[in-house]
Amino acid sequence: MAPNPTLSPPTTTTPTLTLSGARIALAAAETHALEIGVPMNIAIVDSSLHLLAFTRMDNAKLTSINIALDKAFTAAGHRISTSSYRENVWPGGVAFGINNTNSGRFCTIGGGVPILDEEGKILGAIGCSTGTPVQDEEVASKGRDAVLTIMREERWVVGEERAKADERSRKRKRVNGIGEPSQHVDIEEIVA
Amino acid sequence: MAPNPTLSPPTTTTPTLTLSGARIALAAAETHALEIGVPMNIAIVDSSLHLLAFTRMDNAKLTSINIALDKAFTAAGHRISTSSYRENVWPGGVAFGINNTNSGRFCTIGGGVPILDEEGKILGAIGCSTGTPVQDEEVASKGRDAVLTIMREERWVVGEERAKADERSRKRKRVNGIGEPSQHVDIEEIVA
Amino acid sequence: MAPNPTLSPPTTTTPTLTLSGARIALAAAETHALEIGVPMNIAIVDSSLHLLAFTRMDNAKLTSINIALDKAFTAAGHRISTSSYRENVWPGGVAFGINNTNSGRFCTIGGGVPILDEEGKILGAIGCSTGTPVQDEEVASKGRDAVLTIMREERWVVGEERAKADERSRKRKRVNGIGEPSQHVDIEEIVA
Amino acid sequence: MAPNPTLSPPTTTTPTLTLSGARIALAAAETHALEIGVPMNIAIVDSSLHLLAFTRMDNAKLTSINIALDKAFTAAGHRISTSSYRENVWPGGVAFGINNTNSGRFCTIGGGVPILDEEGKILGAIGCSTGTPVQDEEVASKGRDAVLTIMREERWVVGEERAKADERSRKRKRVNGIGEPSQHVDIEEIVA
Numbered sequence: 001m002a003p004n005p006t007l008s009p010p011t012t013t014t015p016t017l018t019l020s021g022a023r024i025a026l027a028a029a030e031t032h033a034l035e036i037g038v039p040m041n042i043a044i045v046d047s048s049l050h051l052l053a054f055t056r057m058d059n060a061k062l063t064s065i066n067i068a069l070d071k072a073f074t075a076a077g078h079r080i081s082t083s084s085y086r087e088n089v090w091p092g093g094v095a096f097g098i099n100n101t102n103s104g105r106f107c108t109i110g111g112g113v114p115i116l117d118e119e120g121k122i123l124g125a126i127g128c129s130t131g132t133p134v135q136d137e138e139v140a141s142k143g144r145d146a147v148l149t150i151m152r153e154e155r156w157v158v159g160e161e162r163a164k165a166d167e168r169s170r171k172r173k174r175v176n177g178i179g180e181p182s183q184h185v186d187i188e189e190i191v192a
Numbered sequence: 193m194a195p196n197p198t199l200s201p202p203t204t205t206t207p208t209l210t211l212s213g214a215r216i217a218l219a220a221a222e223t224h225a226l227e228i229g230v231p232m233n234i235a236i237v238d239s240s241l242h243l244l245a246f247t248r249m250d251n252a253k254l255t256s257i258n259i260a261l262d263k264a265f266t267a268a269g270h271r272i273s274t275s276s277y278r279e280n281v282w283p284g285g286v287a288f289g290i291n292n293t294n295s296g297r298f299c300t301i302g303g304g305v306p307i308l309d310e311e312g313k314i315l316g317a318i319g320c321s322t323g324t325p326v327q328d329e330e331v332a333s334k335g336r337d338a339v340l341t342i343m344r345e346e347r348w349v350v351g352e353e354r355a356k357a358d359e360r361s362r363k364r365k366r367v368n369g370i371g372e373p374s375q376h377v378d379i380e381e382i383v384a
Numbered sequence: 385m386a387p388n389p390t391l392s393p394p395t396t397t398t399p400t401l402t403l404s405g406a407r408i409a410l411a412a413a414e415t416h417a418l419e420i421g422v423p424m425n426i427a428i429v430d431s432s433l434h435l436l437a438f439t440r441m442d443n444a445k446l447t448s449i450n451i452a453l454d455k456a457f458t459a460a461g462h463r464i465s466t467s468s469y470r471e472n473v474w475p476g477g478v479a480f481g482i483n484n485t486n487s488g489r490f491c492t493i494g495g496g497v498p499i500l501d502e503e504g505k506i507l508g509a510i511g512c513s514t515g516t517p518v519q520d521e522e523v524a525s526k527g528r529d530a531v532l533t534i535m536r537e538e539r540w541v542v543g544e545e546r547a548k549a550d551e552r553s554r555k556r557k558r559v560n561g562i563g564e565p566s567q568h569v570d571i572e573e574i575v576a
Numbered sequence: 577m578a579p580n581p582t583l584s585p586p587t588t589t590t591p592t593l594t595l596s597g598a599r600i601a602l603a604a605a606e607t608h609a610l611e612i613g614v615p616m617n618i619a620i621v622d623s624s625l626h627l628l629a630f631t632r633m634d635n636a637k638l639t640s641i642n643i644a645l646d647k648a649f650t651a652a653g654h655r656i657s658t659s660s661y662r663e664n665v666w667p668g669g670v671a672f673g674i675n676n677t678n679s680g681r682f683c684t685i686g687g688g689v690p691i692l693d694e695e696g697k698i699l700g701a702i703g704c705s706t707g708t709p710v711q712d713e714e715v716a717s718k719g720r721d722a723v724l725t726i727m728r729e730e731r732w733v734v735g736e737e738r739a740k741a742d743e744r745s746r747k748r749k750r751v752n753g754i755g756e757p758s759q760h761v762d763i764e765e766i767v768a
Contacts, residue, residue, distance in 0.1 A: 032361050050254050054246035058211055058396075062433050063461025066486045104484040133478045179330055179546035202405025202531050203507055204634075205397040206432075210445075213394025233663050239431030259391045269639025283666035286709045290682040296644045315395055338396050348393045402636055434638050442595055446626050471707035 015117050016047040016125035020156075022149050025126050026053055028146030033057060033139045038131040040139055041068035045076045046124040057130075064129035070105045071112030071127030071136070077102070079122045083110030083137050111136025115144045117151070118172075125147070202375070207309055208238040209316035212348075213339050214245040217318050220338030221331045224250055225249060230323035233260035235267045238316040249322075256321035262297045263304030263319030263328075269294070271314050275302030275329050289334070303328025307336045310364075387458075392533045399501050401508035404540075405531050406437040409499070409510050412530030417441060424523055431462045432510040441514075448513035454489045455496030455511030455520075461486070463506050467494030467521050471501040490504035495520025496512040499528050501535070591621040591693050593700035596732075597723050600627055601691070601702050604722030609633060609715045612709040617644035618717055621652045622700040633706075640705035646681045646705030647712070649689030653678070655698045659686030659713050687712025691720045693727070694748075 017025075022044040033040040039057035041064045046052045051072075056065060071082050085108040088095045098106050108131030115123045121159050126143040128136040150156070154165035201205045209217075220364050225232040231249035233256045243264075248257060263274050277300040278292040280287045290298050302325030307315045318335045320328040342348070346357035401409075417424040423441035427449045430436045435456075440449060455466050469492040472479045482490050496516030498509045510527045512520040516521040534540070536556050538549035593601075598620040600631050615633035617640045622628045627648075632641060647658050661684040664671045688710030690701045690731040702719040704712040726732070728748050730741035 019248060048254065050248070051246060051466060052248050054243060056211060056242070059351050061462055062240065063458060063486055063490060065243055069483070087476075098486045099481040104488055106481075107485065108481045109479050123407065136315050200402065202402060202408055202534050203399055203501065203680045204402050204593060205399050207395055207397050210391035210392065210394060210396050216394055240434070242432070266639060270637055284663075287685050288666065289675040289682075289684045290643070293646060293683065296680055309395065333713055342394050371550035432638065435630060435641055436632050438627060440595060440626070440628050446624065482645060541727070544608050 012143055013109060014047055014122050016051060016099055017044065017115060017147070018046075019052060020111060021115075021150070022046075022053040022124070024150050025143035025147045027056055029128060029139045029143030030055060030057060032142040033128070033131075036131075036135060038135050040128045040130050040140070041065045042139070042143070043072040043123060043127045044143075045072045047076065047122050049073055049076050052124065060130045067107065067109065068111070068127045068129040069107070069109035071109065071140075072125045072130060072164075073102075073112075073127070074107045074125075075112030075114045075127060076122060076125035077106075079114050079116070080136065081110070081114065082108055082112035082127070088170040109133050109136075111140055113140040113144050115147055123147075126160070165166060206239055207234065207313050207315055208240065209244060209245060209307060209339070210238075213307075213342070214238075214316070214343050216341045217245055217335035218245055221318060221320060221335030222247060222249060224334040225236040225320070225323075225331045228323075228330070229326060230327050230331070232322050233257045233329070234331070234335070235264040235319045237264045237319075237337075239268065239314050239318045241265055241268050244316065245284055252322045258318060259299065259301065260319045260321040262299035262302070263301065263321060263332075264317045265294075265297055265304075265319070266299045266308045266317075267304030267319060268314060268317035269298075271305065271306050271308070273299055273302070273329065274304035274319075275325060301325050301328075303334040305329060305336050307339055315339075389420075398431055399505050399507055400432065401428065401436060401499060401531070402430075403436060405499075405534070406430075406532050408506070409527035409531045410437055410439055412422070413510060413512060413523045413527030414439060414441060416526040417512070417515075420515075420519060420522070424512045424514050424520070425449045427452040427511045428508060428527075428528070429511075431460065431506050433457055433460050433507045436508065436564070444514045451491065451493065452495070452511045452513040454491035455493065455513060455524075456509045457486075457489055457496075457511070458491045458509075458512060459496030460509035461508060463498050464501070465494070465498065465521065467517060468490055468498030493517050493520075495524055497521060497528050498525040499531055509532075509544070515557050521564040559571045581646045581710045581767055582730070590623055591697050591722070592689060593628060594622075595628060596620075597691075597726070598629040600726050601719035601723045602631055605702060605704060605719030606631060606633060608718040609704070609707075611709075612711060612714070614715070615703045615712050616706050617641045618715070618719070619644040619648040619703045620700060620719075621703075623650045623652065623698050625649055625652050628700065643683065643685065644687070644703045644705040646683035647705060647716075648683065649688075649703070650683045650701075650702045651680075651688030651690045651703060652698060652701035653682075655692070657688050657690065657713065658684055658685070658688035658703075658768055659709060669688065678762070685709050685712075687716055689713060689716040689720050691723055699723075 025044055026042055029042050037062040041050050041060045042055045043051065044053045051069065074082050085095065087093050087096050090096065097128050100106060112125060112127040114125045117123055126140045128140040153169045157165040218234055221234050231252040235243065235254045236245045238253045243261065245378055277287065279285050281290050281300045282288065291300060303321050304317060304319040306317045306334050318332045320332040328342050345361045349357040409428055410426055413426050414554050423444040425444045426439045427435065428437045435453065458466050469479065471477050473482050473492045474480065483492060495511060496511040499507045501507050510524045512524040535552045541549040601620055602618055605618050615636040617636045618631045619627065620725050627645065650658050661671065663669050665674050666672065675684060685707050686735045688701060688703040692700045693699050702716045704716040729745045733741040
C-alpha cells in the first residue's frame with residue numbers, strides 16, 4: 001500500500017562527509033601509505049557518490065587514478081568494502097556481471113572502504129590504488145578509522161563545550177567496547 | 193629528411209608539477225574562493241594531463257566537478273587558459289568543433305589556467321568551476337600565481353642554502369621586473 | 385602527518401621516451417615481426433601514457449589496432465608486462481574486474497611491454513598485436529631491448545665524446561653482467 | 577529495379593595507401609613541420625579509415641593527438657579537406673551538427689587532407705595538429721604532395737623498368753600541366 005502522503009515529509013536531510021572530514025581521511029591514508037612505502041592514489045567521495053577530494057602521491061601509478069575513483073564510487077554506492085564480493089561476482093556467483101554496471105565503474109577490487117556513521121548510514125567512502133589490493137584496503141581503512149575517531153571523540157568541539165564532548169565520547173566507548181572502529185559487513189546480506 | 197635516430201637521444205626529462213606544488217595551488221585557490229564567497233571545485237593536473245589533486249569545497253555544484261576536471265585537462269593539454277579561445281571556437285571560427293574532441297573533454301569555458309615554468313614549458317594546470325567563468329579563472333590564477341611565486345623564490349630551500357636562494361630570487365625579479373607572474377599567451381598563435 | 389609543502393619542491397622532472405627512442409623501438413619490433421612472418425600493429429607511448437608513435441604493418445588485423453594501443457597504455461600505466469597478470473585477473477583473483485577500469489582500456493593480454501630506465505623509472509611502453517600474445521610480447525620485447533641497448537651504450541654520442549661514452553658503457557656491463565636487458569617484474573608485488 | 581546479380585561481381589578491390597606510402601607522407605610532413613618550427617602530431621589513415629601510422633613530434637601538444645587522429649579519419653571518410661566545410665557546418669548551414677556524428681569524431685577543423693588517386697578514388701588521409709589550422713593543413717598537404725609525386729613518377733620502379741616508368745611519368749605531367757598535385761574539391765558538391 002502506498003504511504004499516506006500527509007504522513008511522510010516531502011524532504012529530509014542525509015548525513016554526508018564534508019571536505020573537512022575528507023581531509024582527515026586523506027591525511028591518515030597518506031601517512032600510512034608513506035609508512036608502508038607504497039605511493040597511493042586516494043579518492044574520497046561523499047554520500048552522493050560524487051568526488052570530494054583526490055590526491056596522487058609522488059610516483060603513484062597513472063592507470064591507478066581511475067581505479068581509486070571507481071573503488072570509492074563503488075564502496076559508497078553499495079556501502080561495503082570492495083574486497084567483500086569475492087565469489088559472489090565470479091562466474092557461478094549471484095552477482096556475476098556486476099563489474100559491467102554503472103558504465104563499467106563498479107569495481108570489485110579491494111581498496112574501496114565505506115564510511116558509515118553510528119547508525120550505519122553511509123557518509124561516503126575512500127578508494128586507494130597502486131599497491132596490492134590488501135595494501136590498498138589497509139591504507140583506505142586507516143583513512144576511514146581516522147574520520148570515525150574524530151567523529152566519536154567530537155574533536156571539532158573546543159573551548160567550554162569540550163568537557164561535555166569528552167563525556168559523550170566516553171559513553172560511546174563504554175557501549176562499543178574498546179574504541180576500535182569496526183565496520184565489517186557480512187557479504188551474505190548485501191549483494192547487488 | 194627524417195631526423196637521424198642515432199644522433200638524437202632516446203629519452204629526455206620533462207618538467208612537471210608535484211603533489212607539493214599542487215597543494216600550494218590548491219590552498220591559494222581555495223583561500224581566494226573563500227574571499228570572494230564562491231565555493232569551488234578545484235582540479236590540478238600535471239604535465240601528463242593526469243589528475244594530481246582535487247578539492248570540492250562545501251556547497252560547490254556537483255555538475256561543476258567534471259567541468260573543473262575538464263578545464264584543467266584542456267589548459268594543460270593546449271597550454272593556454274581555457275578562456276582564450278573565444279571567437280576561434282564559435283561558429284565562423286577556425287577551431288569550431290574543438291569541443292567535441294578528446295571525447296568531449298576539450299573545455300573552452302574560462303576557469304582553466306596552465307602553469308608554465310620560466311622557459312615556457314608546461315608543468316600542469318588548475319581548473320576551477322562553480323562560479324562565473326571570470327570568477328573561476330580568477331581563483332585558478334591565484335593558485336597558479338602561488339606556485340610560480342614559490343618557484344621563483346625557491347621557498348622549499350631552507351637552512352644554509354637559503355642565502356643563495358634569496359640571491360637567485362632577487363636576480364629573477366630584476367630580470368622580469370616587478371615579480372608578478374604573468375603568463376598571458378596570444379591566442380592568434382596557438383590554436384588547434 | 386601530511387608532508388610540509390614548504391620543504392618539498394613544487395616541481396620535478398620525469399624521464400620519458402622521445403620520438404627518437406620510439407623509432408628505435410619501432411624499427412626493431414618491425415624487423416622481428418618480419419622475421420617471424422607476423423605483420424603487427426605496433427604502438428609506443430611515453431611515460432605520460434600518451435601515444436608517441438604507431439605503425440600498422442601490411443596485412444595486420446584491423447581489430448588489433450586498438451588492442452595494440454591499449455596494451456601500450458596499460459603497460460606504461462601499471463609498469464609491468466600485460467602478460468603478467470594471469471590468475472590475478474581471472475575469477476578468483478584479487479584484481480578480477482580490472483579490465484573494466486580506465487574506460488575498458490586496461491588490457492591484460494600479452495603483448496604490452498614497459499620500458500624502464502636504469503633506476504626502474506617508467507619511460508614508456510610498446511604494445512603489439514595481431515599474432516598470438518606470445519608472438520606479440522616477443523616482438524614488443526625486441527623493441528624494448530633495442531631502446532635499452534641504445535641507452536646503455538649511449539649510441540647518440542658521437543665524435544670526441546665517444547670514448548668517454550664507451551667507458552661508461554663498459555662499466556654498466558660489468559655491473560649488470562652480460563648486457564642483456566632484463567626487466568621481469570614479480571607480479572606478486574605489483575597489482576591493482 | 578535491383579541489379580541483376582549475375583552481372584555484378586560479388587567482390588572487388590579497393591585502392592588504398594600502404595605503410596610505405598604512409599611513411600613517405602609522414603617524412604615529408606615532419607620535414608615541413610620542422611621547417612616552420614611547429615612540432616606536430618601527424619596521423620595517417622588508409623581508405624578503410626583505420627590508423628596506418630602516427631607520429632608525435634617532440635613538444636607537440638598532448639590534446640592535439642586525438643585531434644590529428646580525428647582530422648585524418650574525417651578527411652578520408654568524407655574525402656575532402658577538413659577546412660572545406662566552413663559555413664556549411666555553422667548554425668544556418670545545411671550540415672550543422674555534423675561534428676556530433678561518428679561519436680564526435682567528425683572534425684571540421686583545418687589540418688585533415690585526403691589523398692586521392694588519379695581517378696579521384698580515396699586512398700587515405702593525413703591529419704595534423706598543434707599549430708594553427710592553416711599551419712596544420714600546410715604540413716598535411718606537404719605529406720599528401722609527397723605521396724602523389726612518388727605515385728606519379730613511379731619512384732618505386734627501379735632497374736630495367738625505370739625508362740618506361742619515366743615515359744609514363746612524362747605523359748602524366750603533359751596531361752596535367754606543370755606537375756603540381758592539386759586536389760581542391762569544391763564544397764558545394766560534397767557535403768554530409
